[in-house]
Amino acid sequence: WLADYLQDNPIETSGARCTSPRRLANKRIGQIKSKKFRCSGNEDYRSKLGGDCFADLACPEKCRCEGTTVDCSNQKLTKIPDHIPQYTTELRLNNNEFTVLEATGIFKKLPQLRKINLSNNRISDIEEGTFDGASGVNELILTSNKLENIHHRMLKGLSGLRTLMLRSNRISCVSNSSFVGLSSVRLLSLYDNQITSMNPGAFDTLHSLSTLNLLANPFNCNCHLAWLGDWLRRKRIVTGNPRCQNPYFLKEIPIQDVAVQDFACEDGNNENSCSPVLRCPAECSCLDTVVRCSNKGLTRLPKGLPKETTELYLDGNHFTQVPVELSNYKHLTLIDLSNNQISTLSNHSLSNMSELLTLILSYNRLRCIPVRAFDGLKSLRLLSLHGNDISLIPEGAFKDLSSLSHLALGANPLYCDCHMQWLSDWVKSGYKEPGIARCAGPGDMTDKLLLTTPSKKFTCTGPVDLSIQAKCDPCLSSPCNNDGTCSSDPVHYYRCTCPYGFKGQNCEEPIHACISNPCQNSGTCHLKEGEGSNFWCVCPEGFEGDTCEINIDDCEDNDCENNSTCVDGINNYTCMCSPEYTGELCEEKLDFCAPELNPCQHDSKCILTPQGYKCECTPGYVGDHCELDFDDCEENKCQNGGHCIDAVNGYTCICPEGYSGLFCEFTPPMVLPRTSPCDNHDCLNGAQCVVVGTDLRCQCLHGYEGEHCETLVSVNFVNRESYLQLPSNLLSPQTNISLQIATDEDSGVLLYKGDNDHIAMELYRGRLRVSYDTGSYPPSAIYSVETVNDGSFHSVELVAADQTLSLSIDGGPPKSISSISKQSTLNIDSPLYLGGMPEQASVSGGLSALQLSSGGHNGTSFHGCLRNLYINGKLQDLGARQNPGSPGSGNLWSNRQWLGNGVEPGCQPCQRGACIQGDCHPTGNQGFTCTCHPGWTGALCDQQVSNPCDGNKCIHGTCLPINSYSYSCRCQPGFAGVLCDEQDLDTANPCSLSRCKHGRCRVSGLGKAYCECNSGYTGEACDREVACRGERVRDVYQRQQGYAACQTQEKVSRLECRGSCPGGAEGQGTCCTPLRSKRRKYTFQCTDGSSFVQEVEKVVKCGCTKCSS
Template identity: 45%
Template sequence: MTLLLLTCSIYILLLSQSHFIGACPSVCSCHGPNVDCSNRGLQTIPPGIPRNVFKLELQFNNLSIIRKDDFKTFRQLRILNLQDNQIHTVDTDAFRDLISLEKLRLNGNKLNHLADGTFSSLKQLQRLDLSSNQLRAVKKGMLQGLQAIDNLQLDHNEITCMEAEAINGLNRLEIIRLHDNQFVCDCRLLWLAKYLKLHPFLGLNARCQDADTLSHKDITSLMDDEKQCNSMDIDDIDYTCNVPVCPYPCTCFNGVVDCKDKDLVEIPRNIPDTTIELRLEKNRISEISPKIFSHLKKLRRLDISNNLISTIYPDSFTGLKSLNSLLLNANKLVCVRDDTFRGLEKLSLLSLYDNKLKTLVNNTFAPLKNIQTLHLARNPFICDCHLRWLNAYLREKKIETSGVRCAGPRRMAKRKFGVLNDRRFRCRSRIEFEQTAYSNQCEVQCPKGCTCDGTTVICRGLQLQEIPNDIPAFTTALHLQDNLIKRVSRDGSFRRLRSLRTLDLRNNRLEEIDDDAFDGADSLNELFLSDNNLNVITPQTFNGLKNIRTLMLRTNKLTYIKNDTFADMDALKTLSLHDNRIKCIAPGSFDRLRSLSALDLLSNPFVCNCHMQWLKSWLKQSNIVTGYPKCMSPTKLRNIPIVNLTDDDFVCNPVELDTCDVSYPNHCPQNCSCYNHIVRCSHAHLRQIPYDQMPLDTEELYLDANDITEIPSELTNRLVYLIRIDLSYNKLRSIQANIFSNLTRLETLILSYNKIRCLESTSFKGLKNLRILSLHGNEISTIPDGSFNDLTSLSHVALGGNPLYCDCHLGWLSSWIKTDYVEPGIARCAGPPQMANKLLLTSPIFFFQCHNESESNRYLQKCDPCLNEENPCANNGSCRALSIETFTCNCLPGYHGERCENLIDACFDNPCKHQARCQTLSDGRFKCHCSSSFTGYRCESNIDDCFYHRCQNNGTCVDKINDYSCTCPTLFTGKYCEKKLNWCEENLNPCNNNGRCITKTSDYECECSLGWGGVNCTENLNDCSNHACQFGVCIDGLNGYTCKCDVGFTGKYCEIAPQLKSSFMKNISNISPTRCSSDVCSNNGICYEESSNMLRCRCYPGFIGNRCVMLKSIHSMTNDSYMKLPKPNVYPRSNITIVFSTTQNSGILVYFGYLGHLVAEVFMGRIRVSYDVGNSPGSVMFSYDTVNDGKKIKIYF
């Protein structure tokens, strides 16, 4: 039986190996898990690459595009080499499955742009090489997600701009190369200069070009310009990288992006924001994705003619507020929704010529307020009752110029729209009516095997392994329960399902949900994920689900909840976490769920330690929790409701693993692979087990073929769900007591081919579910009685290949094996001589005798560290065993050390202070020989050198080491204060500004000239403190002041008011001879009384009139501001003068919108004037010269 099983195992192993080799693509060469497809002239990624590939080499080919499915399911790939190809485009989700990738080379390609989030799934990536490409900018989202990156190469590109957020979060960087780029030396790079200064070994030789001198200098030298940059207005510095990048293989010039006839299959996503005209005709584009043009606010002309477009989504044209020409002719359109052209109010030309449209819904063109030309010909229109509106519309508007005609029914064939009587457009039967009745829904065929009822799609129980990619875009409810789906991928499929409100994935095999997998499902209200195998969720799992109200996660394998797990789910009302494996919930986990009204936490094994004390208080205050969640541990609190505990019950044991100290298992130990609860670290050159980097839900752990010498207790305390452990072919010497006691689910333990010599009696304690134990090929001579007592489920134990000493101490093992025959008859005895080569299984129990006590003790000494070698304690120290591996030594007086190997040295820790020399004496004593400046037993006291000091003239002596100094009074100097100073001498005179120095007994005094003050006559006295200026401003001078008068006022003190002409005085009758008050003058004007007892108003700048009520002019020096003015009287004529200066490319100068409109603005650096005086359409004018050069510009209207 054993031979047969072994033969089958070998056959299965060979079969799996041959399958791996046979899976190699024909154009590549494979060596185990390494696949080499380099230098093959490949234009696409070859199919058939094994999914468990470890290293994939694709360098020196002709690859040009990396598609989103090229590396699908390559979850164990560690090294990917794509250097020296022709790659110009990488799809956003191209690397989403490469969760184990550590090295990625993309250097030597034609990349000029990488979308945000391209590398977001590469949590393990350590090296990324993007050198020798055509990158022009590094934006903050480009390197998002690279948590482990330590080597980043961006040299030899065309980078001119780099946002600070792009690398600030890359905390593990050891190498970053930025040299040979096109950085410009300005304030936008000041942050990078500081960064490189703080990290001097990063970005070596990174240089920028001075815009004025065109010379190059080190970026760190920009630190010298920090003050200048800090003095600038922050609005004048654009810290974002708005660098226009032309999408490959298009050409861009002067606002026109030309992608005509480039064999594109989809619309590029990196079209510049400044695009005015976009040409995409003569390609193979099949659909217009939602919001693909949302950033093109300035786009005026869009040509997508002569493609294969069959699908347009409701928000495909969102954001195109300036579009006036849209060409969709010569495509495959069969349906246009009634909201397709929503928001295109400025559109004047629309061409749907030469498509496959049979009908159009009423009001399809209603949003097109300015439509002037419409092309609808060469479409198979069915002129029934549903197109009656179009006939009336075209007859009234007269904008269709292509000669659109009917194609059916037969009675209407070839009849021209716009000239027919509306009554001829009728539906004669129900069949005719339903043929085009639901055209506005643009329904597609229901996915294979599914049933569709209206907007509900039911794909239940179809053995599906992934979510179908052809779900109709109008779906509101999607039922996928009772299938075999293991993963929800971030493939963008939910971006199409904008109307989806209910998603049911219950009873599948879900183990993983990608970050941002639900991105785009903005309308989702209900999500059912119960009865799956989910073991972790992160804040990114539910990104985008801001309207979710019901989330069901019951009966999964979740182990903890962090305080940001359900972040940004403000609308959530019902949350079920029933029947999971949750041990800990972090404080504040539900604080952000302001709308939560029902929460189910029952049937979870909560660990009620100090970290869970907050939950008791929260449960008492909350009335939204179903039932009473109970504790599972510690044992004394088991099955007690959490709300019934006291604060003193929540205690943390410092020696136990903190179950709340968890991190999302989005990483894996270096040189290992982690997938589906399996961690493989075979042949990883490990010396220690990296237990802290392994996912908490690990069930199978392979550590074979390494250099591991011990099993840390932290491993078995942390990974409590382990079912299988393989530690074969390592260097283990012993198995310590109780090491596996927490692994109550463990079924297989392989410890073969190590150097294990000894076992404790409790080495396998607690393994009640263990079925297979392999100790084959070790150095075990004896096993303590009772070592296998807890192995009640054991069905096989391998003990062969060990030098078993079968004396009386091992008789129990022979009896135990014979009881259940768990050992297959391979283990043999190595001694004593009479038992040599006898089988442990078949030898009678009375053969196991102790005839030679000394030899028996010799084998027992192997597991006693105090006996297995000559006394390990030196200098006659006594040894005491602590375990089979450790011992302690009790040393004799005068000796110390782990093994008493060191003689006690009284000078060992240098007890003498201040560099004194220590001399060892007998009996552990010492003597300190002090230097000339110190004294004391340990030379701790400084000798007072001021005892016989020579300081004169009341100078103060300051003691130093073997020296002293004198601190002199004000009028004395010299080493001993022996020289007297005369401050009023010519060379020392401290009085400034012609002040006179006066010598005093112990000091000096400055007598200052008029207008000056202070100790040394350096302060200019303020003569304006008591000025007499009336209608003016006081200007301080030296020993005096002057008055700067307001306009019209004169006199030394501005006391003489302006005189009015007599002719004008006669016309003023509304200023009564009363006294001034606050309500006489408007708009902050100042009232004053003239000599003739008449009241006058001095107006604030910008206002005129007797009472300052008329606005004359306005001005502003504030950026990003505007002024709202009352309606001016511009009819029948009016003059407007604007003076401004700017360096911006665009901005509004003036807008007037009464009746007609008048707009003056800066547009692409020029003045654009648009006006409409009631004879729509309006007119537009542009200036010939640009005005955004910072010079003052004056405009007259």
């Protein structure tokens, strides 16, 4: 609006210009077009209240601002920045170095703030009042810190908080006052802490809580935690299943699944992490809140220091600075750090200790007192700086010490000029210094007392000595030599960063130049005599330059032939041949039809032509290299649904059942029925008689065994009313019962026996629960660690002996219980029920409240399969007829018609004919899946497919239909196998099978692998050493021209033939000599200044030939 106004009213004559933003900086306001004035990024939030003369703060230093989000993460911050814009709605402070959250009042200035992220710091404490003014914050993330406990004072002010994340801390206890004032919290995560116990009512103040995460905590399920199991079952707001870790017999059992009577404080298990614990560091001695750690050689604050400490003695140790962690101990009234090695103090290092009364820093190495070193110590009464090296104290250093009554400054070299006059007046005003501190200068002020010397004597007569000023700024005296860089150091006073060639505390010590290995590429460094900082390099062959940094281009004068490409190496080169040539210099033309290079496949014939080669294919194959098998089934003559199988240069017909002939042209013959020997069989229970050779056998239905299928060994309890009753005379005082079960249910009665006493085994929340009582009440109970409701069969064994019962699952270690009673044995007169019980049965105890709450046997019956029941080693016939007169008996007789309602024989879900055109596979209790035959689909394989490639299994290839129900796979290059699931190494990488011992594998233009041997080796695998070989050298050619010595202007790369040849000594056999050479012209430069051009014979290949005479 202002620019528009000034353009309409040109009354501004001073040339007012914009300062920001940068895009308009230094431009005249009256000359900027309206469209240039825009708000980008967070400028709109900063300036939207400009009409009220309010401009919000800029983005804090080291932070990033996007919209209303201020991101200060990953900046190594230890305090929350002071100047945060008021428009901020989300503040990210994660991944920093916070240890304590201080009550600075920052959140009172941020009314729009809704989310705070403080994760991944090192926060161990939160001051009371830190979140004052943060009532609008609804999400606080404190994940991955070091909090050991939570109390409501820490989170005071967060009345509107809805989400509180406390994951991955060190919290060991949750008390019933931890979350007072957080009634709006809906989500609370305490995942991955060290919580072993929680006080009853710990979450009662969280009225809005709907989601609670307690996983990954080492809960001790003793009597102190008994309330939690019932609370979890009632509230149903917990994530997952928090589990017990102690005691041992409850380890990994979900807390909400443990019966109330099993939460016990027995055998010394009475631990409660919420009880107050008094700790003392191992290096110290403690008496109440007084901790003494004197003369222990400490360099840092000992671990485990109690937060309640009031007096801390750290004298006689090796501290080099005041520990920053001391600011976390707010109850300290005395700190003794005398006789250490502290050389500097930092500003605000003690500012949080509002209760500190005594601070002793005597006999250290203090040289300088920062002006704000003692800020915040308003209660301090005694300060001892005696016996240090302090010369100057800046005015205002003691301004916060309003309660100070005693100051010890003796044995310090005080420099009493005009800058120290304030201190003299300050100690005189209250006689805070007892008249011990003396001046060490300047001039006639030496040995004068600070307390009694008149203030007018403190004068400045000249510049302060540099050694005095350097105590607070050590770099003023330029201690670093040889252009070293000086920086202050809190421990070592100052530190020098030395330039190359120097070392030592002050960079005074030269180092020789070769220590940093300046010569590259394995060059050798040599120092120049008398010059420690200068050097020269001896380069290996193939390199040059002052530091051997240049790889000489050996391709400048190469001998590669037939348009091949030269590739530079180190002191050599390699010729990369075109597809038609080979050899070291690509001088030999390839014979493609040679056995090692022949590209024609499947025994086809290779023929050389002027244009290259061609392949004459054997019958049945096609393609440029005869690589494709022609599909002879494309025009097959198979009849009557015969399946064509391709072969080389032909095919075969696979005939349906009953058909025959080359093309399946013959139909099946007529077969007349005849009388079967099984007409008069005696197979029981619906079994089928089959003839095997001359013998008759009974093929039993599922669940039956025996020669005539007379014994029922497995049953399936389908309905909730089903059960079996066995006669009581099967049991004895010493009883062993074993059986196998499969179910996916959470609950159900497996076995029950008892009237006034009982033994009971049931499924309880997926585990086996066994209770046993021979006369006492309540009965004893034990749980299996394993869950058995996964649909698979599990073996269960019960052994009862007198008053002891042992339980074993799947052959694992047994768990035992005992019942204390005067009665010695189990009452064996009562009936034994399997899988459930009748409504009229008398239940004296033992079944869990979870089972009985459903009423009668409908809520307790087992649903699943039971097989192989052995009682005292004898397999029981589950189909044997029961007593028909017993009320509510199972009515089981020796034939299937007598099985009760809901009890089915057998445990196999795959009944005959379940899958119409496929194979049946059981999947659990009574489920199954079908794998269909080719050409069929559907859940029961009862639908014929029209396209056999639907759902094909070709991995790296294309599906090709063969007929209406089968297909084949055509593989992509590099793959093979029926389903194209195998990598064809020869095609994908021809070099994968090649082994070049002294060389490297190359691929020819035809895709064939061959070995390129290193110099001095030969053979197909480069495994034979060549005695006669050419070694490449790079040097000048030399000639004698009269009295002048001449040489080529540049070094020339050439071969020198070296080595011996078989056949005897030279002159009697063969010699290593040049086989090929070229003539090249080179310019020679002579010592007399003349030059000439001459042809030189340059060797390009060596070998063994007959020695010349």
